[in-house]
Amino acid sequence: MLSAFRPSRHGSGRIRVSFEFFPPKTPDMEVTLWKSIERLAPLSPSFVSVTYGAGGSTRERTHNTVARILRETSLKPAAHLTCVAATREEVDEVVRAYWEIGVRHIVALRGDPVGGVGARYEPHPGGYVQVCDLVKGIKAIGDFEVSVSAYPEKHPEAASLDADIDALKAKVDCGADRAITQFFFDNDLYFRYVDRVRARGITIPIVPGILPVQNFRQAANFAARAGASVPEWLAARFEGLDEDIETRRLIAAAVAAEQVIDLVDRGVSDFHFYTMNRADLVYAICHLLGLRPQGAAAERAAA
Ligand code: FAD
Numbered sequence: 001m002l003s004a005f006r007p008s009r010h011g012s013g014r015i016r017v018s019f020e021f022f023p024p025k026t027p028d029m030e031v032t033l034w035k036s037i038e039r040l041a042p043l044s045p046s047f048v049s050v051t052y053g054a055g056g057s058t059r060e061r062t063h064n065t066v067a068r069i070l071r072e073t074s075l076k077p078a079a080h081l082t083c084v085a086a087t088r089e090e091v092d093e094v095v096r097a098y099w100e101i102g103v104r105h106i107v108a109l110r111g112d113p114v115g116g117v118g119a120r121y122e123p124h125p126g127g128y129v130q131v132c133d134l135v136k137g138i139k140a141i142g143d144f145e146v147s148v149s150a151y152p153e154k155h156p157e158a159a160s161l162d163a164d165i166d167a168l169k170a171k172v173d174c175g176a177d178r179a180i181t182q183f184f185f186d187n188d189l190y191f192r193y194v195d196r197v198r199a200r201g202i203t204i205p206i207v208p209g210i211l212p213v214q215n216f217r218q219a220a221n222f223a224a225r226a227g228a229s230v231p232e233w234l235a236a237r238f239e240g241l242d243e244d245i246e247t248r249r250l251i252a253a254a255v256a257a258e259q260v261i262d263l264v265d266r267g268v269s270d271f272h273f274y275t276m277n278r279a280d281l282v283y284a285i286c287h288l289l290g291l292r293p294q295g296a297a298a299e300r301a302a303a
Contacts, residue, residue, distance in 0.1 A: 082111025
């Protein structure tokens with residue numbers, strides 16, 4: 001496995017990355033987010049996306065974060081948007097407002113049930129019923145690039161992986177340009193999923209969503225909610241490190257590096273990182289992938 005860390009194999013410059021952030025709730029969180037954006041921006045991501053809180057709870061904050069990214073950086077923002085708790089007109093209004101400020105990429109999602117994960121999903125009366133309709137609605141408003149979700153281990157509500165892939169096919173038929181996966185820790189799951197997706201005639205990019213494990217307990221909680229499995233070997237690597245932040249950080253970097261390098265070795269060139277608004281680990285992984293700062297940051301470093 002050590003041979004996978006030879007930088008020459010991964011410095012080809014063909015790697016493309018995108019970063020996902022969530023809108024900050026407090027002034028302190030805002031500072032953390034912006035420090036992270038400033039640190040990661042020189043890596044020239046293809047886009048940076050900003051999530052939409054459950055039940056549309058961050059409508060304003062998502063918009064404000066996306067608008068600030070457009071105003072203060074040269075990054076291309078992608079705004080997440082869900083069908084939950086809003087009429088079509090309200091959702092369309094959000095889409096039009098994005099178009100007006102110059103946003104050209106939306107991550108279109110159904111969203112979780114208003115009662116939380118596990119509750120029964122009820123479309124809002126007068127709202128978009130399915131993501132497919134939302135994708136069509138967005139495309140009707142402007143020539144947006146639209147990304148959608150994909151689930152290598154199936155969405156918890158899907159009857160089977162085939163049913164889930166049918167749902168992805170429907171989203172593609174409605175105009176989705178790219179799918180970003182739920183995070184996973186076992187790369188074989190991703191490759192088996194992509195094989196099945198391709199066999200179903202889906203040709204859009206299926207970009208792996210990577211969650212660098214900064215905090216194992218938190219990641220395991222996310223995974224339980226998202227229907228993602230946590231391999232025993234991963235739990236074993238973080239065992240006994242709850243109070244040992246320094247070692248945990250080193251292990252986290254090694255685990256994430258191992259995952260992305262294996263993906264690269266098996267032909268993956270696009271990565272979407274769930275940053276949790278933290279830059280260090282993601283920056284290190286990107287460095288390992290051969291990405292180097294461009295522009296002013298690179299000039300400062302060289303001076
Ligand atoms: P869909 O693609 O419509 O559904 C996913 C699968 O669930 C389908 O393939 C289908 O098989 C099954 N399914 C859906 N509805 C039903 C049903 N009624 N009966 C049976 N099966 C069904 N959530 C947010 O709130 N905000 C975000 O910003 C956000 N960003 C995300 C980004 C990514 C990359 C991913 C992977 C997820 C994100 N989510 C976000 C989570 C997402 O909203 C939830 O997983 C939600 O439960 C499903 O939304 P979806 O768009 O994936 O749904």
